[in-house]
Amino acid sequence: MIDIRNLTVAFGGTRVLRGIDLTVQARESIGLIGGSGSGKSITWLAAMGLLPATAEVGGSVLLRGSEILHAPRPRLERLRGGTVGIVFQDAAAALNPVRSVGWQIAEVLRLHRGMVGQSAQDEAKRLLDQVGIPQARQRLGAYPFELSGGQNQRVMIAMALAARPAILIADEPTTGLDVTIQAQILDLLRTLRQEMGMALVMISHDLGVVADICERTYVMHAGAIVEEISVRDLHTSPKHSYTKRLVAAAPPWTSIGPLADHAALPGQGSVRAPIENLA
Ligand SMILES: Nc1ncnc2c1ncn2[C@@H]1O[C@H](COP(=O)(O)OP(=O)(O)OP(=O)(O)O)[C@@H](O)[C@H]1O
Numbered sequence: 286m287i288d289i290r291n292l293t294v295a296f297g298g299t300r301v302l303r304g305i306d307l308t309v310q311a312r313e314s315i316g317l318i319g320g321s322g323s324g325k326s327i328t329w330l331a332a333m334g335l336l337p338a339t340a341e342v343g344g345s346v347l348l349r350g351s352e353i354l355h356a357p358r359p360r361l362e363r364l365r366g367g368t369v370g371i372v373f374q375d376a377a378a379a380l381n382p383v384r385s386v387g388w389q390i391a392e393v394l395r396l397h398r399g400m401v402g403q404s405a406q407d408e409a410k411r412l413l414d415q416v417g418i419p420q421a422r423q424r425l426g427a428y429p430f431e432l433s434g435g436q437n438q439r440v441m442i443a444m445a446l447a448a449r450p451a452i453l454i455a456d457e458p459t460t461g462l463d464v465t466i467q468a469q470i471l472d473l474l475r476t477l478r479q480e481m482g483m484a485l486v487m488i489s490h491d492l493g494v495v496a497d498i499c500e501r502t503y504v505m506h507a508g509a510i511v512e513e514i515s516v517r518d519l520h521t522s523p524k525h526s527y528t529k530r531l532v533a534a535a536p537p538w539t540s541i542g543p544l545a546d547h548a549a550l551p552g553q554g555s556v557r558a559p560i561e562n563l564a
Pocket residue numbers: 296301319320321322323324325326327328337490
């Protein structure tokens with residue numbers, strides 16, 4: 286689906302990405318984990334051609350076999366088109382404050398699927414239903430400021446899904462939300478991936494989140510990938526010292542923490558356990 290080779294990024298001669306190699310297969314769920322400033326977001330922004338022109342970008346990014354790095358914008362938009370959906374961390378900042386959520390979803394439907402009028406409204410309502418917004422028909426007219434943080438995050442996911450992407454990139458989609466809402470959003474992403482057969486890239490500084498939802502993960506440190514590891518092997522065979530430190534620091538109740546049920550399979554949602562226990 287995506288094949289990134291030797292991706293480099295520099296700003297004003299200062300290197301922030303040092304030769305990233307990364308692949309995503311159809312339908313798989315991968316993590317990109319690392320500390321603040323390690324280069325997780327820059328990797329995807331560069332790969333998708335979303336960095337400002339001041340960024341010096343090198344390497345190769347194949348999307349379904351076609352080179353998209355440095356592709357002219359119309360070609361890039363055509364290639365990227367409905368293939369890749371992106372969910373950012375801060376929904377409140379990413380959504381347009383002066384347009385209703387129904388309008389914003391309908392706009393994606395118009396651009397990517399040529400839908401207009403009542404059929405776009407009906408599809409927007411169906412998408413809000415799908416991401417778990419109650420009273421979806423009435424909510425089409427709501428503005429982002431009228432919704433909670435978790436609901437805005439769901440709207441962003443609905444917008445990403447509206448283009449029917451084959452791959453969904455979620456950049457810290459639960460940061461800033463309280464733990465209960467975080468667990469609900471992770472559940473939603475897990476369910477949607479299964480229902481829609483999408484690949485999922487989960488970018489997070491939280492190893493528990495990645496271990497909960499992904500099958501394998503890349504570990505980033507200081508602008509480089511230091512390890513690629515299956516989530517199953519995180520307990521037993523992390524090789525790089527940075528990965529070992531991440532595993533050691535994982536909260537005890539997560540899929541990878543010391544109290545984890547080691548028989549649990551990745552993606553089965555053990556991060557939910559403490560929330561259920563607290564309820
Ligand atoms: N527009 C820019 N100009 C210069 N440097 C930048 C720019 N954007 C990002 N950087 C630098 O690139 C590095 C990687 O940033 P990136 O946002 O990818 O980190 P991250 O791993 O996603 O961190 P976080 O979890 O905090 O979001 C950082 O050192 C950051 O300061």
